[in-house]
Amino acid sequence: MQNPVNDLMNEIYSTKTKDEIPWNVExxxxxxxxxxxxxxxxxxxxVDLGCxxxxxSIYLATQGFNVTGIDxxxxxxxxxxxxxxxxxxxxxxxxxxxxxxVTGIANDYEFVFEWEVMHHIFKYQREAYLNNVASILKKGAxxxxxxxxxxxxxxxxxxxxRKTNIxxxxxxxxxxxxxxxxTKHFKILxxxxxxxxxxxxxxxxIYGIMEKI
Numbered sequence: 001m002q003n004p005v006n007d008l009m010n011e012i013y014s015t016k017t018k019d020e021i022p023w024n025v026e027x028x029x030x031x032x033x034x035x036x037x038x039x040x041x042x043x044x045x046x047v048d049l050g051c052x053x054x055x056x057s058i059y060l061a062t063q064g065f066n067v068t069g070i071d072x073x074x075x076x077x078x079x080x081x082x083x084x085x086x087x088x089x090x091x092x093x094x095x096x097x098x099x100x101x102v103t104g105i106a107n108d109y110e111f112v113f114e115w116e117v118m119h120h121i122f123k124y125q126r127e128a129y130l131n132n133v134a135s136i137l138k139k140g141a142x143x144x145x146x147x148x149x150x151x152x153x154x155x156x157x158x159x160x161x162r163k164t165n166i167x168x169x170x171x172x173x174x175x176x177x178x179x180x181x182x183t184k185h186f187k188i189l190x191x192x193x194x195x196x197x198x199x200x201x202x203x204x205x206i207y208g209i210m211e212k213i
Contacts, residue, residue, distance in 0.1 A: 005120060006072055006097065008167060013075035022166065023116050024052055025199050028059040031146060031207060032113060036063050040209065041142050044110035049098065049133070050117035054080030057091045060113070070105070072097040098132045099125045107135060111142045116205075118147035118178075119170045123160070126181055134185035134212060143186055143210040149193050150174045152204040178206055186210035 018024050035041050043064030048057040051069030053076060061067045061084075069091055071077050077095040084091045096105060099121065112133060121129050137143070148154065150172045155162035160172050175191060182188055190209040195202050 005168075009071075009073040010075045012166060012168075013073050013079060016166070018053065020166075021052070022164075022199055024055070026055045028056050029115060029146070029196065031144070031194075031196070032056060032059070032115070035144055035209075036060075041111045041144070045106075045108060046111035046113065047109045047136065049112060049114040050120070051080055051093065052076050054083045054091060054093060056113060056115060057093070058084055058087055058089045061089045061091050065111070068092040068094060068106075068109070070094050070096050070098065072099075099129045102132045102135055105136050107137070109137050109141060112137060112144070114143070114145040114147075116147055118145060119172060120168065122171050127184075130181055130185060137212045139212055141212045143208070143212065145208045145210070146196070146205050148172045149204045149206045151193060154201075154203060173206060175206055178208065182208065182210055185212060187213050 012021060045066045046060060048060065048067060048069040051057050051071045054069050057067045057069035057080065069080055071080070072095065074095045077093045080093045094105065096102070133143070148170060150160060152172060155164055155170065162170050162172060164170060175193065179188065179191055188208065188210055190207070192207055194205055194207045196205050
């Protein structure tokens, strides 16, 4: 089944500048830096889901991780490869829609990082997505995820479904909803709301650290 987001994401990556893409930030988020520096995750075989232009894949590779970045946009993947090559950093980048297909993706990853991806996935798609995420991870693998909370004030500040000014439709979640989804495959080590600094203002997010069971 074709994911309706695919064409829109390809259009965004082909028509917007790096600065115009709201989630494109070159500096890695503090949450990821802390996870690496505090040893919550250690250098290992890891996957950066929704890698976009590869900024966080590149950071992880410089910290000793063996990184595969995955994105559903072929345009994003091509730009990510150029980005990594320009910085002389070794990463692998794969175009794949994890809602539908994990064919050809290894199943032995020890860490998965997912930054602001889940709110691009509609409610009816999330169980399939998390089934696929779990299928590429080893038992005990760490899963760090950050996505918009229903309590975030962005894009009207009300309701689960909200439209953005670049045409994307986002699904904002509650903690109880995500706990029910995550616990089918993961032991939850931390699941809380946080306010994070974003490119165009702060966001209230759900921040989770999980471990595959």
